[in-house]
Amino acid sequence: MLREALLYCRREKLSYLVLGKGSNCLFDDRGFDGLVILNKICFAKQEGTRLCAGAGYSFSLLGAQTARKGWSGLEFAAGIPGSVGGAVYMNAGANGMETCGCLEEVLYVTEEGVVETLPKEQIRFGYRTTSFQERGGAIASATFSLTPSQGARGKQLDIIAYRTRTQPYKEMSAGCLFRNPPCGPSAGQLIEQCGLKGTRVGGAEISARHANFLINAGGATARDVQELARLVQSAVADQTGVVLEMEVRSVPYHVSR
Numbered sequence: 410m411l412r413e414a415l416l417y418c419r420r421e422k423l424s425y426l427v428l429g430k431g432s433n434c435l436f437d438d439r440g441f442d443g444l445v446i447l448n449k450i451c452f453a454k455q456e457g458t459r460l461c462a463g464a465g466y467s468f469s470l471l472g473a474q475t476a477r478k479g480w481s482g483l484e485f486a487a488g489i490p491g492s493v494g495g496a497v498y499m500n501a502g503a504n505g506m507e508t509c510g511c512l513e514e515v516l517y518v519t520e521e522g523v524v525e526t527l528p529k530e531q532i533r534f535g536y537r538t539t540s541f542q543e544r545g546g547a548i549a550s551a552t553f554s555l556t557p558s559q560g561a562r563g564k565q566l567d568i569i570a571y572r573t574r575t576q577p578y579k580e581m582s583a584g585c586l587f588r589n590p591p592c593g594p595s596a597g598q599l600i601e602q603c604g605l606k607g608t609r610v611g612g613a614e615i616s617a618r619h620a621n622f623l624i625n626a627g628g629a630t631a632r633d634v635q636e637l638a639r640l641v642q643s644a645v646a647d648q649t650g651v652v653l654e655m656e657v658r659s660v661p662y663h664v665s666r
């Protein structure tokens with residue numbers, strides 16, 4: 410089905426966007442002029458230490474389920490509200506762990522409809538970046554290598570407790586707005602230092618709890634979010650010299666093919 414959808418877009422010269430849970434996307438206020446392929450490949454199958462999960466499977470659930478069963482590797486995933494495909498595509502991470510850490514291989518469908526098994530070594534990973542971000546096609550599933558651990562469940566619960574304490578988990582947001590700079594204070598620390606907590610444009614607001622979270626305080630438009638992000642970027646650059654880069658992916662209305 411995923412393959413057919415990609416081939417259809419190719420044949421019809423249609424723009425497309427493969428969407429997981431949409432937790433890291435900011436759509437244009439006009440929507441998207443093309444086909445949104447909502448990934449619903451939802452399965453998780455473990456054999457020995459190898460766990461294969463469909464790209465549409467909840468990454469957070471996978472983190473909690475594996476830790477509960479005493480497997481280590483994906484504890485950090487609990488609380489990241491995306492899909493397995495979105496986590497692989499973004500190389501999502503938290504608490505010093507990243508998706509690429511225990512990843513073994515990815516099943517990928519190219520825009521030409523070719524199904525490829527890509528070992529980890531053939532994929533480039535960086536901080537919230539992967540080589541998938543430079544090509545079309547879609548991630549169909551991912552296989553992880555886990556290790557048995559009695560401490561996995563405790564570690565996962567600590568991670569959730571930390572998130573609940575420090576992040577505005579009850580508010581609507583797309584997670585961290587900016588990537589952390591490669592060295593020095595985090596994006597959140599810089600924004601806080603610049604006194605920007607609580608700054609608002611329309612319905613978009615910099616969270617009072619965590620300065621790198623931009624929340625929808627009511628009726629925020631994509632335009633509000635983008636304007637507030639620009640305001641924060643320029644205030645931080647002026648006051649600290651650091652240029653913050655967006656982590657949230659802006660999806661333009663029109664993508665030329």
Ligand SMILES: Cc1cc2nc3c(=O)[nH]c(=O)nc-3n(C[C@H](O)[C@H](O)[C@H](O)COP(=O)(O)OP(=O)(O)OC[C@H]3O[C@@H](n4cnc5c(N)ncnc54)[C@H](O)[C@@H]3O)c2cc1C
Nearest residue numbers: 429430431432433491492494495496501502547548583584
């Ligand atoms: C409250 C909150 C907390 C968060 N905490 C964290 C955190 O701790 N760490 C972290 O790294 N992120 C965090 N995020 C951001 C987000 O959850 C992650 O980036 C997540 O991995 C995105 O997954 P998704 O399925 O929602 O992706 P989407 O938002 O649906 O998509 C993101 C990008 O991935 C692409 N994509 C998605 N699925 C596929 C696929 N199958 N094939 C090809 N491309 C695909 C999309 O086209 C898009 O470009 C948080 C977000 C929120 C709202």
